[in-house]
Amino acid sequence: MGIGQLSYMFTGIIQTTGKVKKLTANQLTIEVPTISRQLKKGGSISVDGACLTVVGLSSGSFTADVMPETRKKTIISSYKIGSSVNLELPLKADGRFEGHIVTGHIDGVGELTDVKRESNAYVLTIKIPARLIKYIVQKGSVAINGISLTVADIKNNSFTVSIIPHTWKITNLHTLKMGSKVNLETDILAKYAEKLINST
Numbered sequence: 001m002g003i004g005q006l007s008y009m010f011t012g013i014i015q016t017t018g019k020v021k022k023l024t025a026n027q028l029t030i031e032v033p034t035i036s037r038q039l040k041k042g043g044s045i046s047v048d049g050a051c052l053t054v055v056g057l058s059s060g061s062f063t064a065d066v067m068p069e070t071r072k073k074t075i076i077s078s079y080k081i082g083s084s085v086n087l088e089l090p091l092k093a094d095g096r097f098e099g100h101i102v103t104g105h106i107d108g109v110g111e112l113t114d115v116k117r118e119s120n121a122y123v124l125t126i127k128i129p130a131r132l133i134k135y136i137v138q139k140g141s142v143a144i145n146g147i148s149l150t151v152a153d154i155k156n157n158s159f160t161v162s163i164i165p166h167t168w169k170i171t172n173l174h175t176l177k178m179g180s181k182v183n184l185e186t187d188i189l190a191k192y193a194e195k196l197i198n199s200t
Helices: 068-073 129-135 165-170 189-199
Strands: 016-023 027-031 045-048 050-059 061-065 085-088 108-118 121-127 141-144 148-156 157-164 181-186
Touching: 016 061, 027 050, 045 061, 050 068, 121 165, 129 181, 141 157, 157 165, 181 189
Parallel strands: none
Antiparallel strands: 016 027, 016 085, 027 061, 045 050, 045 085, 050 061, 108 121, 108 181, 121 157, 141 148, 141 181, 148 157
16 A cells, blocks of 8 residues: 555544554554554554555554555655654544545645644644645645644645644644654545646
8 A cells, every 4th residue: 555545544533652663664663552452454544644555463553555656645754763653543434424535545644843832732733745735625634743623724835723622632643842853644525626626
């Protein structure tokens, strides 16, 4: 799996986090005792929003292949041993849909430029590539490191999202620092709408 293939669907509801155990040019090994038993070789998993294929399993960890295209368009190349990553298994056919349609195909990399606390929320400002801003809609959906979030505001080539304490705590958002890079997947419905408009 990876960029360019759509065989599974995610919803952006993170199930747990894992830690990078090993990283090579073509593979990534992640330690995750909580869901390792639910994985199987050849199956897919979302790692910080990027859909990867499991190629190896061991006690409490899994290994996934990483294509050059995936390394180029995601934050995987910046991982270090011990890096925290968000993980989500594909949605089952009879599963409960709670987030939004997330394909696991990263559109680009954003940058965290501000974090502030407002009452019980953490407000994050993300700077994104100019080519993606047209897909960001106020009150629309966006996936940041695989997390389904709602766009609160848009200014120039940046947007803000509000994070509740629960999401802040159980994902890797609380590990980010100013300047940290994040994976971005814009709403696929916006891309389909653009194609339909341009083809008429």
